[in-house]
Amino acid sequence: MQGLSGDFTTMPLKDVVQYLGNRRLSGKLLVQRAGVFKDLTLSEGSVVSASSNQPREYLGQFLINMGHLTEDQLSRAFEAQRETDYRLGKILVMKAIVPEATVLSMLSLKFREMLLDAFQWPEGEFQFEIVDIANPLDGLDVRVDLLDIHREGEFRETAWQAMRSAFPTGQARLTVDEKKLAEPRQPGSMDERLVQLIKDGLTIDELALALHATDFYLYQRLYALYRQDAVKVRESTTPPPTEKPAETPQVIGSESSVDEVLQVARVFLEGQNHRDAEVLARRAHEMAPSAETAELLRQTEQALLESLRRQLMEPPQVPSLLVPQAQVKTMQLAAPERYLLSRIDGKRDVAAIVRVSPLHELEALKYFQEFVAHGFVKLTPR
Structure with a gap:
């Protein structure tokens, strides 16, 4: 063999x-x-x-x-x-x-x-x-x-099967009844952190990022607490925040063919418009995956990553919030956005935050770019 x-x-x-x-x-x-x-x-x-x-x-x-x-x-x-x-x-x-x-x-x-x-x-x-x-x-x-x-x-x-029946979506928020917890929580333990984050109103997806947890171990622990009747899915009429789809450049319409999308993506890449090039290359790959679309997506991702590193990390830059933490908690944010904003302390630079996060570097840097563009965060050279 x-x-x-x-x-x-x-x-x-x-x-x-x-x-x-x-x-x-x-x-x-x-x-x-x-x-x-x-x-x-x-x-x-x-x-x-x-x-x-x-x-x-x-x-x-x-x-x-x-x-x-x-x-x-x-x-x-x-x-x-x-x-x-x-x-x-x-x-x-x-x-x-x-x-x-x-x-x-x-x-x-x-x-x-x-x-x-x-x-x-x-x-x-x-x-x-x-x-x-x-x-x-x-x-x-x-x-x-x-x-x-x-x-x-x-x-x-x-x-x-059992865990998904109790927690069908990662966008669910939970409630916790501390009186029904079987054992006292040790200071600094995962259970202590988990209970506090549930009380803070994080979704299950946000809990996974905040705890740096794999899905199985998080759901397993939540299910154990669910069996104790200590944790339940919170009933709410407010729809949970969803990931915002990437905006497609106006030169491309919904009826455009894969070849047309690829052509415009290459034009943007050659013109150093890395952000739109990456968006279009990803769209082409989703429309009709192939070796050609995969290679162009790799090229655009690498070009965008290098561009964002120069913009946000070279020289080292320290992010600070321009909006109160109380306001951040009420904003409609995706789980990765909320995680990254929670890590801004005015001391660590962007590279230090991204390096230890459970997110891909490119994904995290794109979020930081959006934070700055929307006036949520300012960057100060170290």
């Missing part, structure tokens, strides 16, 4: 994982869909290394969510990482910020969650290639058996 590839319609990912685990294979497994990539290294049927382009699946996010690391500590660790070739886990151990046993435990959790999250994808592609596997990276030896992940995935199918 030289390798294995296909899509989830012909072979679901959970079946791929079971197949590779049963045969105790070693190699590289790539899982992807719609711009999301997960790259896993396997050794004799176990995951020994994994990376993802999803910020919420970074090691630092798991450590923050579980209370082992603060955003400030993560930011300092990133600064130290620039001076070495080591990965974040090794830096945290070397600097005595997080014990090695905790880092190993969180790496194990990360490996599991990366695959289990992809088990929920309705479509996607996979590619497995047999290659020789070197020693564990940075001396942090973590192994997670694929068959254990497969068994956990079967359990979660039933768990998700």
Whole structure:
């Protein structure tokens, strides 16, 4: 056997994982869909290394969510990482910020969650290639058996059905009855933070960002509190805030063909209008995904990212709010917008906020650009 590839319609990912685990294979497994990539290294049927382009699946996010690391500590660790070739886990151990046993435990959790999250994808592609596997990276030896992940995935199918029946949408706001909480909350614990954020009126999606949590662990904890009758979905006649669709440049109409949209996107890109170029490239890719549209979208995203970095991060600039916090709470904002605004303290610069956030850098910088344009935030060079 030289390798294995296909899509989830012909072979679901959970079946791929079971197949590779049963045969105790070693190699590289790539899982992807719609711009999301997960790259896993396997050794004799176990995951020994994994990376993802999803910020919420970074090691630092798991450590923050579980209370082992603060955003400030993560930011300092990133600064130290620039001076070495080591990965974040090794830096945290070397600097005595997080014990090695905790880092190993969180790496194990990360490996599991990366695959289990992809088990929920309705479509996607996979590619497995047999290659020789070197020693564990940075001396942090973590192994997670694929068959254990497969068994956990079967359990979660039933768990998700129950959790979604109680919390059908991430835009729901909740109520909490503290008298019905089974145990006293420890200061600084996830439950303490969770209860306070619910009382602050955050939606479930906003809770996930504020806690740096994966969807499953957040919904699992909310469901446990729901079973205690301590947490319920708040009944409200006010529709929740929704993501604002990107505005399409006026030169393109709804009847335009993919070729026309691509042509205008290229014109905008050549003219250094990166924002509109990215909007149109994304629209073309959504209309008719292809290698051509994917490549143009990649080019426009990279060009826009570099432009926003120069505008918002070079030199370092510190954001401050121009509207009262009380007013922010009443504004119709998407979950990522509310999260980013909550992180503005007048001390950290844009780069520091973005670096430790559970959002893609480009997504976060686009929001910051909008904040400045709409007069919510001002930037001051450090």
